[in-house]
Amino acid sequence: MDQSSPEHYPIADFIKWNNEKELVLNPSFQRGPVWTTTARTYLIDTILHGYPIPKVLMRTHIDRTSHRIFREVVDGQQRLRTIIDFAAGKFKLGVRSKSYRGANYSALPGELQDKFLAYKITAEQLINASDTDVLEVFARINSYAVPVNAAELRNAKFDTEFSWSVQEKSRKWTELWDLGILGKRDQVRMIGYSLVAEMYSVLLQGVTDGGEDKVTRLYERKKSGFPEQNEIEERVDRILEVMFERVVPGLANEPIVKRPQALMIFAAMAHAEFGLPPGDLGDQLPQHGENLEGSVDRFISNLTYLNEVLKAEEPPRKLERFYTASKSSTQRIASRRERFKVFSDALLRDSME
Structure with missing residues (x-):
């Protein structure tokens, strides 16, 4: 398994990959979409204010025949799903966004839409990793984690x-x-x-x-x-x-x-x-x-x-x-x-x- 250095991709790239079916948001080892509207609102509000969000981890498959790259989201699928759904106009921001409450993507001013699409997400890629590799990554990440408190x-x-x-x-x-x-x-x-x-x-x-x-x-x-x-x-x-x-x-x-x-x-x-x-x-x-x-x-x-x-x-x-x-x-x-x-x-x- 090879691993890339952290790279920074604009949100527009993730939307493009999703539209072209080169982004897999729900692989077998990930949970389905469970975030509430409040949590989704808070993430989008964070992005619109330019604050950082956690990096995502992707397993990358390179298809030699089609010359395409497929990215399977190992960690961060709920974040990316929220971002893509917002860009598609699938929900409005709730009360946790004081500045943009009630707005969907199309209701934002043009310059703010540009800022949203240009916002860069840090990502690392596991290149041609097997399921065993992915599970090993999870195990190692969790072994270093500090136990959560109450x-x-x-x-x-x-x-x-x-x-x-x-x-x-x-x-x-x-x-x-x-x-x-x-x-x-x-x-x-x-x-x-x-x-x-x-x-x-x-x-x-x-x-x-x-x-x-x-x-x-x-x-x-x-x-x-x-x-x-x-x-x-x-x-x-x-x-x-x-x-x-x-x-x-x-x-x-x-x-x-x-x-x-x-x-x-x-x-x-x-x-x-x-x-x-x-x-x-x-x-x-x-x-x-x-x-x-x-x-x-x-x-x-x-x-x-x-x-x-x-x-x-x-x-x-x-x-x-x-x-x-x-x-x-x-x-x-x-x-x-x-x-x-x-x-x-x-x-x-x-x-x-």
Whole structure:
């Protein structure tokens, strides 16, 4: 088996090969077309905005008699099928394309059609490879792959208003995550999606026991609809805006703003601003205090003190439980209950020292 170096072909070439029956989109080892309209829309929108998409892998057969080359798609057939179907006018773009919602290919301006046809897809060719060769390639690719985590599995499984809302909100607040809440590697692995989903959960259900299983159950419950979407998104933006502009910058990259603490800081601020459901706290839910406007300055001062507590070798006696809760399993309700209580106090008290 020979393998080509990566080459870059314009979309127009793939359409031409398909029209001339030199492109095989559904070989025996590939799945049939299963992408939803939402996923198809997102791919086309990505191309129209000029962002890169994953490369495709093709098995190339050279026919000596007809002097033709036949390309069998080993990996990427759903991407190519979506592109070819869009060019043929077989579907319109859905809500996941904010700029081109409702448009089919013919409705695009001429210059955008040209941009679409000229967009280059990276492809590698397995020349005259046997089925055994192809299966060996798959095996080797998979042997090097990093196992997917729960957030990545949810991203692949759920195509709902809730899941798209979580994705878009996480991407919107990347600059906040960069202040030390999430590392770049975690963001690439979609941990930001998990964090935002838990923020949604706090607003919908209150402070509860955590963990990826609980997040997945929330996605399951929201499969049929997300009627609270506008209100939840507005409330998340309100709290994260205050965190980004006032609370976190002076404590960037400190222990007090890492992901587990950031979630409970968010919860305390949301409770002060809007009030939260009891969740797993029941009658231990702290009193709903004044709104954030009058609390942020003292909150920042108290968080600065709590950050020093977290960095100390031995905490003050009155904050021993907070210190221990911050070092233990931070997803469990016992830990969250204690930290939520302390952060709520930090919003109300002039000084925690």
